Amino acid sequence: MIEIERKFLVNSNAFKTEALKKTRIIQGFLNTDKSRTVRVRLKGDKGFLTIKGMSSKNGLSRFEWEKEIDKIDAEALLKLCEPTIIDKERYEVKVKNHTFEIDIFFGDNEGLTIAEIELESENETFEKPSWLGEEVTGQIQYYNSQLSKKPFKIWHGI
Template sequence: MNKEIERKFLVKDDSWKNLGEAVHYKQGYLSNDPERTVRVRIAGEKGFLTVKGKSTNDGLTRLEWEKELSVEEISPLFSLCLPGIIEKNRTKIQIGSHTFEVDEFFGQNDGLILAEVELRSESESFEIPDWLGEEVTGDKRYYNSYLAQHPFSTW
């Protein structure tokens, strides 16, 4: 099982929009227990089943296991998901040696734009693009599993 180390930020403007191609994502949760989340996802033409462990107190690190499946295999699992399906476009943007994933949310999370960067260690430095805003790493309100149950529009 891999460790996921990432930092998460709000995005403060639209200057990132022409820096990569957007891919549509649809995802739901079979479990959103704080000790473990189980997610089903369709990203473009691919399906994924993902299990994530509990985050460290600072929100930087957690265990993650992911298996790619076909869209045909993953689609029926959406009927088993908890209420609250997430829909978003994800744009991957290369900045220096790191890839930022910018998520522009739709539906009840419309207006929320987040960027994540995965790191090899918790202390790894990275170039910060001008369009990054406030860091929200560790703020559980910005976890997709939380947004599925408590949409941004209701805050």
């Protein structure tokens, strides 16, 4: 239940031609306390409830618990979430033995595109495709829970 993940900005849309899958995601947060977040997500036609713990000092790993829930329950819980709801499209791109999840954000976070890769260990190596930009692992402002409270347009000056 420990998630090891690295985050990167994306410097082009070239990944779209490599994508195996594209899914719309709507998500909100019932709790955005820094020691734990509780997220409700609609991913396509499925609902999910996720609890994440505090990140390690380097931002690479943290506890994550996720359970699929009924779509109707997820829609109801989204109405109870803190402002602002996150709306994004997720592209899945396989690069050798890894899958990158690239999120293109809409609404108040429009203009932001982030790629994430989950790893088996913090020291695991992986191939970096040409569209992968600056690493932002551990930079809290790029966490979805923070983007819901202080959207990209506000702090990026768009």
